Amino acid sequence: GAVVSQHPSWVICKSGTSVKIECRSLDFQATTMFWYRQFPKQSLMLMATSNEGSKATYEQGVEKDKFLINHASLTLSTLTVTSAHPEDSSFYICSYLADNEQFFGPGTRLTVL
Amino acid sequence: SQQGEEDPQALSIQEGENATMNCSYKTSINNLQWYRQNSGRGLVHLILIRSNEREKHSGRLRVTLDTSKKSSSLLITASRAADTASYFCATDRTGTASKLTFGTGTRLQVTL
Numbered sequence: 001g002a003v004v005s006q007h008p009s010w011v012i013c014k015s016g017t018s019v020k021i022e023c024r025s026l027d028f029q030a031t032t033m034f035w036y037r038q039f040p041k042q043s044l045m046l047m048a049t050s051n052e053g054s055k056a057t058y059e060q061g062v063e064k065d066k067f068l069i070n071h072a073s074l075t076l077s078t079l080t081v082t083s084a085h086p087e088d089s090s091f092y093i094c095s096y097l098a099d100n101e102q103f104f105g106p107g108t109r110l111t112v113l
Numbered sequence: 114s115q116q117g118e119e120d121p122q123a124l125s126i127q128e129g130e131n132a133t134m135n136c137s138y139k140t141s142i143n144n145l146q147w148y149r150q151n152s153g154r155g156l157v158h159l160i161l162i163r164s165n166e167r168e169k170h171s172g173r174l175r176v177t178l179d180t181s182k183k184s185s186s187l188l189i190t191a192s193r194a195a196d197t198a199s200y201f202c203a204t205d206r207t208g209t210a211s212k213l214t215f216g217t218g219t220r221l222q223v224t225l
Contacts, residue, residue, distance in 0.1 A: 004155075006155075032211065041218075041220070042217070042218075043201060043215045043216060043217050043218050044156075044201070044215045045215075046212075046213075046214075049211075049212075091153070093155055093156070095156075097209075097210055097211060100208070100209045100210050101158070101210050102158075102210050102213060103158075104148075104155040104156040104157075105155050106154055106155040107153070107154060107155045109153065
């Protein structure tokens, strides 16, 4: 299956700072990718869908100005959590869509102090 | 919310026993998929069952789908300690995996 990486795998930051998470597809190019958020012992909740070269589509309740998505190329997408607060602490997972299947990254654990 | 419900929320069994997890959903679907997630890791795709299928097998996994009841089950036979993980169902209404809705998950613990 396709390989997707995320960097960093975990990050701890102070409240009010911004954090950037990278998601890369290592062996294929895909125009569509997704960002999910997962709170402890809960399911994955879709945050946004992005297509390469166009603006991301955010799910209801997700602030687009707080969670900036840049899908600049077919192999790289970034999620920037701006002015992070403790309630943004979560596990963020990206996935790429290819051949009618989503391939998931390993996730990034964000802890905001 | 379109999110599916899974039960049980947690399941603890001994190695060698079978584990059954259930998933219910609310809308019509094109297919339903099961994923495994080890603690603090990403998702691994296990199996996909289409809406016109009733049962599917893959190794020690057996998945059933009842579209009239909007429910699915995942059976893991002869469980192993390495099967310890969270298991999620995800429904796909489009058939293109462009919009997956995940269930609440079942945390499976397999002890020696």
